[in-house]
Amino acid sequence: LSEGPNNIAVMTKDGYGASSDIVTRSIGLDTQLPTAVITAPSTAEVNEVITFDGSDSSDNYGIASYAWNFGDSSQSSGKIVTHAYTEVGTYNVTLTVYDIAGNGPVSDALPVAVSSGSPTYTLNTTALNGSVAVSPDKPQYNHGETVTLTAEPDTGYHFTHWSGDVPSGHETDNPLILTMDFNKSITANFDINTYTITASVGPGGTITPSGAVTVTHGSSQTFTITPDAGYYVADVVVDGSSVGSVESYTFDNVIADHTITIDFTIFTYTLTTSALYGSITVSPDKPYYNHGENITLTPDPDRGYSFLDWQGDAPIVHEFDDPLYLYMDSDKYIIGRFGYDPTLQLYKSDSFTLVRPKMPVSGGMSEPSDNYSLDNVEIGNPFGGDRSTSENYSIWIFKK
16 A cells, blocks of 8 residues: 555455455555654743643644653653652653554653752741641741741640740740741740639638749649637638638639638637625626636625635636636636634624624723734624614724
């Protein structure tokens, strides 16, 4: 056959010798080679994605296949493909085509010069007790690209500052805006939250610790309450609410400020006195006495009696004190004992009575016996009677 149209007649016979009609066809023999054409930029930068287009390749009947070799040991197939170079250099790109008749291979070549282009930078962020949100978050950034860093503390912590490659004067910015002009490393710093427990007391005791007490997030703090002598804890108020009369209180898992206030009350006591053949003068005389209050007890014997001693809750070695000074530190019961005094006797005369030791009187005042002296003179009637009548007498009192 020659190139170009050729007329071919075909007749077939079966096994019995019968023949078919003759069929004539015009058949062209394709010996024309296709044309390979690369359309792509001849320059690029490292990591830049380049589009290689073989659409301008041609053939009289059509292209059957496109094979690409990018010159860096990478290959691909298809009419339009992409590729990126990772290193600087000049790469010879080749496109090889075949037509549908199998004519080929036919190739086209294009040198591509790859340069470093604009520099790219990396950004490294670190954080302890928190995290850093990066936007946009990429492995590399172009020169002049801006990045936003946001510090996000863990529960119970707060952001304090940035350190590392931070622009001067922007260490506490949150968020932080960075302009990428070199490889950067940034650290977000966080501190644990602290809270204040304010502890206060009224008079009559102490609380330990006291005042403004600093407590870290999630920790506990115990307060010890100690009343002074003679006082007791009346109430403990925490954050405005009573927790009762306790001598210790613990704040657990502290996550906020708190207050604790202590009220103390002084103990009060009663004093009961008893006396026979006399009385007791109490000063001051009150139904209740505060702890530590001092009281004076003075014995007052009836006529013809004298004070003997104190019994009951009288202090040791002070049983014979006159007066008795009493320190109130509990409820007390005091007994004043009085006894008949044989050194004192009453004698009646017509006009007066002598109170003198065993000394008879007949019509007038006699001198006291030996070793006795006049102690006092009173006007009255120890035997009863109306003071306005002649039954009133002078009372002369003698004592040894």
